[in-house]
Amino acid sequence: MDQLSPLDAAFLEVEDADPHASLAIASVAVVEGPVPSHDEFLALMRSKLPVLPRARQKLVRAPLDLSTPAWQDDPSFDLTYHVRRTALPAPGGDAELCALVARIMGQRLDRDRPLWEYWVVEGLGDGRWAILAKVHHCMADGVSGTMLYDVMYGDAPPPEHAEDAPAASLLSLLGNVVRAPLDLVGGVLSLMWSLLPVRATSLYGHIGSPRLYRAVRALLPEVKEIAHAFDVTVNDVVLAAITQAYRALLVERGERPSPYSIRTMVPVSVRGDRRLDNQLSLRLAFLPVDAGTAVEALSLVHKRFTDAKRGHQAESGNALAQLARYEPFAPLAWSVRLGAMMPQRSIVTVTTNVPGPRKPLRVLGRRIVEILPYVPIAIRIRTGIAVLSYTDRLAIGITADRDSTADVDVLAEALGKAIIELLTASRRDVASMHQG
Missing domain, CATH: 3.30.559.10 (Chloramphenicol acetyltransferase-like domain)
Structure with a gap:
């Protein structure tokens, strides 16, 4: 087995x-x-x-x-x-x-x-x-x-x-630790530092079982156009739009968007083969919901996640996950279960971006028009956002706890508006450059 x-x-x-x-x-x-x-x-x-x-x-x-x-x-x-x-x-x-x-x-x-x-x-x-x-x-x-x-x-x-596709041997894992000890230790410390409690908001807390779901759509070429104009990544653009959406939700609820209000967990693929298991690590960073405009949020998101990449969080998280294969499972299982029961105040949302099929697909001769993603929520995380590309489309799926986030439409509408705002600003900047 x-x-x-x-x-x-x-x-x-x-x-x-x-x-x-x-x-x-x-x-x-x-x-x-x-x-x-x-x-x-x-x-x-x-x-x-x-x-x-x-x-x-x-x-x-x-x-x-x-x-x-x-x-x-x-x-x-x-x-x-x-x-x-x-x-x-x-x-x-x-x-x-x-x-x-x-x-x-x-x-x-x-x-x-x-x-x-x-x-x-x-x-x-x-x-x-x-x-x-x-x-x-x-x-x-x-x-x-x-x-x-x-x-x-x-x-x-x-x-x-x-x-x-066997897992990496213990000797090779230990070899990585020996070769880059400062990077791995620094990544672990960065992850631990990133688990400090956030400022209190209504965006995290107890959740129920019922869910709400919303879908937001964008054109991938337009998102790439924004990324090219501002010299950032597609993921930066999406995270900036998500940032503005959470800012709008906080404002709508009469809460102050603090720079330390929303820490997101961003899964990072470390896949090296085609097995159907989980091959991922994570990065943790604050979303700059204090930014007044989507363009300002984009600049801050780019800087923060560039710094997170340099902090080797994903590499360290992956190394810990691989080393766990060689440890007794019972203590790990009990630790995960106990940790999940604790009232965590570190992570407010999860935002995942997955590249989907690049070529159009067909089911029994019928064309797949679009693919909408869904990400689950748990352990006091009241919302989660999944992004999936398919051919020239970008679909954003928002999962929300029904009991605490009945106003999920505010989040969805603000997310779509933020993408439009970024696209307008990118074209305005390009036009100004040409005129200059």
């Missing part, structure tokens, strides 16, 4: 510690019609099972957490349980689709079965339909989720098995 890595298992421990968390990631592929029959879609899924062994496996836990959970073939595997079908009420627009996503993602996956569901959603406007792919985070991260799209609907080769 293949065992989970400690990082994969940590998502299970966090979910166990937080009764209101459902730690599944998801994406919604909106597809041109006509909608296929249930048997037709089942046949497609069945044809992919031979190259996706995880789809037929369930988790088995070791007594007293003496080792990480392992994958084992499910003798009672039933594809029809995992492939489900539903329909939106009229008119089948964004509001109805987002409500469905929130309802499905607020429910936990059954631990006694393989940890995934695919939902075929009928009744979208313009004769379209959708596929909601829901996978537990212990199975995949955002990048491997994108890889699944290329396997399911493209011509990519199947994922690698664990034995085909």
Whole structure:
């Protein structure tokens, strides 16, 4: 049996510690019609099972957490349980689709079965339909989720098995520590410093189980245009827009946007192979919600995340995750579970940006029009934002705790306006340069 890595298992421990968390990631592929029959879609899924062994496996836990959970073939595997079908009420627009996503993602996956569901959603406007792919985070991260799209609907080769891509040896990991001790120690200290409590706001605290979901859209060429004009990255542009959105939410609630109000966790891919597991680390930094304009926020975001990269946070986090493979799992599991139960005041949101499929994909001959991402929330984090590119589109999915963030539309609308503001400013600056 293949065992989970400690990082994969940590998502299970966090979910166990937080009764209101459902730690599944998801994406919604909106597809041109006509909608296929249930048997037709089942046949497609069945044809992919031979190259996706995880789809037929369930988790088995070791007594007293003496080792990480392992994958084992499910003798009672039933594809029809995992492939489900539903329909939106009229008119089948964004509001109805987002409500469905929130309802499905607020429910936990059954631990006694393989940890995934695919939902075929009928009744979208313009004769379209959708596929909601829901996978537990212990199975995949955002990048491997994108890889699944290329396997399911493209011509990519199947994922690698664990034995085909072994983890780094303990000697090589220790060698990295010896070669760059100052970088790794500095990264660990930077991560620890970044876990100090933030200024109190209404953006973090206890959460319930129900979720809200909103989608914001942008054109990737326009976001790249902004990045080029200001000599920053696409991720900087997105984070600046997210910063302005949180600023608008704080102002709307009558709270002062402090420079130390919102620390975000940004997952960083450290993927070196094509396994369907989690291969990620993280960076932590404050979003400059005190900035009065999107352009000012962009400058500050670029500086802060450039400094975070130089601080080797991601490299140190990855080294710690790899070293955890060689430590007894029980103390790690108990530590993660205990830490998740504590009232943390360090991280206010998670913001993840994943490059999606570059080429247009088709499902049973129908073109996928767009892909909307979903990121889960837990441990007092009341909102999370996922960004996914697909061909020339950029989709931003906002997850919110329904009980505390009923005003999520303020966040979504301000995010879209911030991108427009940055695009207008970038073109104005370019025009001024040409005139000069």
